[in-house]
Amino acid sequence: xxxxxxxxxxxxxxxxLAGSVxxxxxCLSKILKTVPVASRVLTNNVSGTGIDSHLGFSExxxxxxxxxxxxxxxxxAFQMFNIPVxxxxxxxxxGGAFAAILAGPFAGFAIISFVLITQSLFFSDGGIxxxxxxxxxxxxxxxxxxxxAYKSFSRxxxxxxxxxxxxxxxxxxxxxxxxxxxxxxxxxxSTAFKDMMNLHLGVACLxxxxxxxxxxxxxxxxxxxxx
Amino acid sequence: xxxxxxxxxxxxxxxxxxxxxxxxxxxxLETLAINYGFEDKAKETFSLFSGYSFPxxxxxxxxxxxAGIIGLVILYILFKITTTAxxxxxx
Numbered sequence: 001x002x003x004x005x006x007x008x009x010x011x012x013x014x015x016x017l018a019g020s021v022x023x024x025x026x027c028l029s030k031i032l033k034t035v036p037v038a039s040r041v042l043t044n045n046v047s048g049t050g051i052d053s054h055l056g057f058s059e060x061x062x063x064x065x066x067x068x069x070x071x072x073x074x075x076x077a078f079q080m081f082n083i084p085v086x087x088x089x090x091x092x093x094x095g096g097a098f099a100a101i102l103a104g105p106f107a108g109f110a111i112i113s114f115v116l117i118t119q120s121l122f123f124s125d126g127g128i129x130x131x132x133x134x135x136x137x138x139x140x141x142x143x144x145x146x147x148x149a150y151k152s153f154s155r156x157x158x159x160x161x162x163x164x165x166x167x168x169x170x171x172x173x174x175x176x177x178x179x180x181x182x183x184x185x186x187x188x189x190s191t192a193f194k195d196m197m198n199l200h201l202g203v204a205c206l207x208x209x210x211x212x213x214x215x216x217x218x219x220x221x222x223x224x225x226x227x
Numbered sequence: 228x229x230x231x232x233x234x235x236x237x238x239x240x241x242x243x244x245x246x247x248x249x250x251x252x253x254x255x256l257e258t259l260a261i262n263y264g265f266e267d268k269a270k271e272t273f274s275l276f277s278g279y280s281f282p283x284x285x286x287x288x289x290x291x292x293x294a295g296i297i298g299l300v301i302l303y304i305l306f307k308i309t310t311t312a313x314x315x316x317x318x
């Protein structure tokens with residue numbers, strides 16, 4: 001679902017890029033507040049003449065940031081793996097639900113944004129001007145919508161929560177993507193609506209299966225994690 | 228195997244599998260663009276590892292795998308830089 005440059009008009013793409021940069025800054029500041037960053041670390045100074053204190057990350061904060069980096073690596077690697085979903089079409093993990101369920105919506109947004117930035121700048125996977133639209137579709141909707149959908153339904157059954165999170169985030173992201181293309185004059189929204197939804201039904205099912213497997217694998221390897 | 232290593236090995240192994248078995252079919256958006264005739268509007272942007280290929284390696288699978296590993300390293304460095312920046316901002 002990576003939109004390349006040229007599909008969107010410049011005004012829309014530029015506006016979404018500015019909004020995404022602002023949102024990324026906000027999410028980073030929220031992450032900063034959630035971890036005990038400025039915890040005082042007391043260490044013996046090298047000369048051994050006494051105790052020296054300095055500001056730094058607590059061990060928990062370091063582990064938290066390490067976990068975010070690892071989730072990003074997993075999302076990047078699994079996004080490389082395109083799987084055929086219908087005749088002559090393939091799809092890959094979007095990863096928003098996976099990141100948001102494991103790390104929370106703000107960290108999930110930052111993780112997917114960093115993955116998209118890397119893909120756009122170094123791999124031509126998604127345009128540079130269209131990066132804002134891709135961040136909005138995959139990181140914002142993928143993280144926030146899926147996180148709150150998961151929270152609403154996961155109390156009863158974890159799998160149901162993951163399914164609803166993946167299904168609604170993928171279908172909404174594809175709908176917004178189509179809306180952006182329609183507003184840019186690349187396509188008629190009403191004409192392509194049915195095709196777009198049909199194509200992404202398979203993606204939503206794929207997203208659910210991979211997300212369920214990845215959450216289980218990540219938690220068993222990295223330990224039960226809190227957001 | 229040490230669990231700490233496994234969290235790094237899984238994405239590397241996935242990149243290897245992706246380089247060998249990932250589908251070459253167009254993705255959903257490309258399919259839509261082809262079906263509705265606006266795929267020509269896409270502008271190619273230059274990047275070092277365009278299309279997940281390492282420029283100096285002829286073998287397609289090896290080229291994709293190396294590009295994937297480089298992507299993982301870039302992403303990890305990006306996170307380390309961000310963590311360092313946050314640490315310095317917190318002081």
